[in-house]
Amino acid sequence: xxxxxxxxxxxxxxxxxxxxxxxxxxxxxxxxxxxxxxxxxxxxxxxxxxxxxxxxxxxxxxxxxxxxxxxxxxxxxxxxxxxxxxxxxxxxxxxxxxxxxxxxxxxxxxxxxxxx
Amino acid sequence: xxxxxxxxxxxxxxxxxxxxxxxxxxxxxxxxxxxxxxxxxxxxxxxxxxxxxxxxxxxxxxxxxxxxxxxxxxxxxxxxxxxxxxxxxxxxxxxxxxxxxxxxxxxxxxxx
Numbered sequence: 001x002x003x004x005x006x007x008x009x010x011x012x013x014x015x016x017x018x019x020x021x022x023x024x025x026x027x028x029x030x031x032x033x034x035x036x037x038x039x040x041x042x043x044x045x046x047x048x049x050x051x052x053x054x055x056x057x058x059x060x061x062x063x064x065x066x067x068x069x070x071x072x073x074x075x076x077x078x079x080x081x082x083x084x085x086x087x088x089x090x091x092x093x094x095x096x097x098x099x100x101x102x103x104x105x106x107x108x109x110x111x112x113x114x115x116x
Numbered sequence: 117x118x119x120x121x122x123x124x125x126x127x128x129x130x131x132x133x134x135x136x137x138x139x140x141x142x143x144x145x146x147x148x149x150x151x152x153x154x155x156x157x158x159x160x161x162x163x164x165x166x167x168x169x170x171x172x173x174x175x176x177x178x179x180x181x182x183x184x185x186x187x188x189x190x191x192x193x194x195x196x197x198x199x200x201x202x203x204x205x206x207x208x209x210x211x212x213x214x215x216x217x218x219x220x221x222x223x224x225x226x227x228x
Contacts, residue, residue: 004159006159032214034214034215034216041223042220042221043206043218043219043220043221044160044206044218046216049214091157093159093160095159095160097214102148102167102210103214104162105162105214105216107152107160107162108159109158109159110158110159112157
C-alpha cells in the first residue's frame with residue numbers, strides 16, 4: 001500500500017512554456033501533499049505543503065506565482081511551473097501522507113524538467 | 117534550530133560487508149525519524165521509521181536503525197550489503213505540521 005504516482009517522469013520544453021506535474025495517491029487518501037525540488041547530488045528542498053481544499057503553504061523564497069499548486073481532491077495535487085525558464089530545470093518530487101503527524105510521507109518517482 | 121546531519125557524504129563498502137550510515141539530529145521534542153533510499157533518477161522509498169517504543173527498528177531490505185536519545189542519533193545499519201544497495205540514503209526528522217527536515221544524504225557505493 002501507499003503508492004504515489006507522479007506524471008510525467010520527464011519533460012523537455014521551450015522557455016516560456018508552462019508545465020503541469022501531477023501527483024496522485026493511488027491507494028490512500030492524502031490529506032497533505034508536499035512538493036520538493038532536488039538539485040543534482042543534493043538533498044530535497046521543500047517548496048510547499050498543500051492540504052486538500054485549501055491554499056498551499058509555500059516555503060520562504062519560493063515564488064507562489066511561479067509555482068502554482070492545486071490540491072483539489074484527496075488523491076491529486078498538481079504543480080504548474082508557469083513561464084518556465086532554464087533556471088527552473090530541476091528534479092521535482094512530490095510526496096503524500098495520510099492524516100496524522102506520525103504518518104510517513106510516501107514519495108513519487110519524480111519529474112525531470114528540462115527547459116531549453 | 118532543528119537540523120539533521122549526515123556526516124558522511126560518500127561511503128564505499130565491499131559487497132557482503134557490514135554497513136552503518138550515521139544520522140544526528142537536533143530537535144526540541146521527541147522526534148519522528150525516518151530513513152529513505154533513493155536510486156538515481158527516482159523518488160524516495162521509505163526504509164524504516166521510528167515514532168516511539170522499541171529503539172531498535174527493523175525495516176525493509178534487511179535494514180535496521182537504532183534511536184539513541186542520549187546521542188541524538190538514528191544510525192542505519194545492515195549486516196551484509198548487497199550490490200543492489202548502492203544508492204543515496206537520506207535521514208529525515210518529522211518537524212511537526214507534517215513537514216520533514218532532510219539530511220544532506222549519504223551516497224553508498226558497493227564494490228564487487
